[in-house]
Amino acid sequence: MTDHETFELGDFTLQHGATLRGARLAYKTYGTLAPDRGNAIVYPTWYSGRHWENEWLIGPGMALDPDRYFIIVPNMLGNGLSSSPSNTPPPYDRARFPDVTMYDNVAAQHRLVTERFGIERLPLVTGWSMGAGQTYQWAVSHPEMVERIAPFCGSSKTSPHNFVFLESVKAALTADAAFANGWYETPPVTGLRAAARVYAGWGFSQAFYWDHVYRQMGFTSLEDFLVGFWEGFFLDDRDANNLLTMLWTWQNADVGRTPGFDGDTVAALASIRARALIMPAEKDLYFPPEDEKWAVQHIANGEVRVIPGVWGHFAGGGQNPEDTAFIDAGLRELLSS
Structure with a gap:
């Protein structure tokens, strides 16, 4: 951009x-x-x-x-x-x-x-x-x-509770073998998708999911929302090292x-x-x-x-x-x- x-x-x-x-x-x-x-x-x-x-x-x-x-x-x-x-x-x-x-x-x-x-x-x-x-x-x-x-x-x-949530995001990003301790040449897509799934349980409330509110956003099923919104969000030109840098800022x-x-x-x-x-x-x-x-x-x-x-x-x-x-x-x- x-x-x-x-x-x-x-x-x-x-x-x-x-x-x-x-x-x-x-x-x-x-x-x-x-x-x-x-x-x-x-x-x-x-x-x-x-x-x-x-x-x-x-x-x-x-x-x-x-x-x-x-x-x-x-x-x-x-x-x-x-x-x-x-x-x-x-x-x-x-x-x-x-x-x-x-x-x-x-x-x-x-x-x-x-x-x-x-x-x-x-x-x-x-x-x-x-x-x-x-x-x-x-x-x-x-x-x-x-x-x-x-x-x-x-x-x-x-x-402290927020800090622990972010530890799970960090773990998902870094567990992908393609992450290579941050020296990857191609995006660690598996880790990014896993981080998206972790985030999905926290970004919206229990009631949001119970009431299927994601349908108002144009998603036709829970899996469609998890892939279409959350995985799409993390794969939208978001770099894993960048995410970890901002995650550290947030945690601290x-x-x-x-x-x-x-x-x-x-x-x-x-x-x-x-x-x-x-x-x-x-x-x-x-x-x-x-x-x-x-x-x-x-x-x-x-x-x-x-x-x-x-x-x-x-x-x-x-x-x-x-x-x-x-x-x-x-x-x-x-x-x-």
């Missing part, structure tokens, strides 16, 4: 000490930056997502209206467009790509926002899933800059690991100045509402608003119009506050 721009980060030193030389951040913008640079919204991507897969929440008449706001969608490090195992030259290529944190992603995005565009304040940062994790990180890393946050179907810290996400907080997640959350509208999904198996109810009690100006329904984590993925309308209404209300 070439419908994006690239911000050259140069020699970019990561939180754990490795330096990516010639690092780059891929991004796309929607709308026009106001003369006072006061209408910018940052909307990061999610696990394996690319900028065009965020576009379902952007459009005329929506809260993220490009006729009113300048919406920046930065691609996560590791997603195949920004610096990733699949596009980085030796010696940090493929299996040797270094560990990347949420803090690193936001540090790169902050440079884009300030150096490329000269933006000093952000009316809103929002995002789904790992995009929600980056949203929390923005509010902790740059409390003086971020006025509002709306993380949906995500968390400020990855829970914790705003308490921001420099200056010494691992104290509560203190990091308490440092957030932004008004926060946190929207977990009712039946999300990754990020259940109780996790975000725990987080919001430590944020001075925060509210939890649960997305109702059976779509689980994918309530935030733009698949169900009712969920999209709920999220859009929350963003609209937050932006008007």
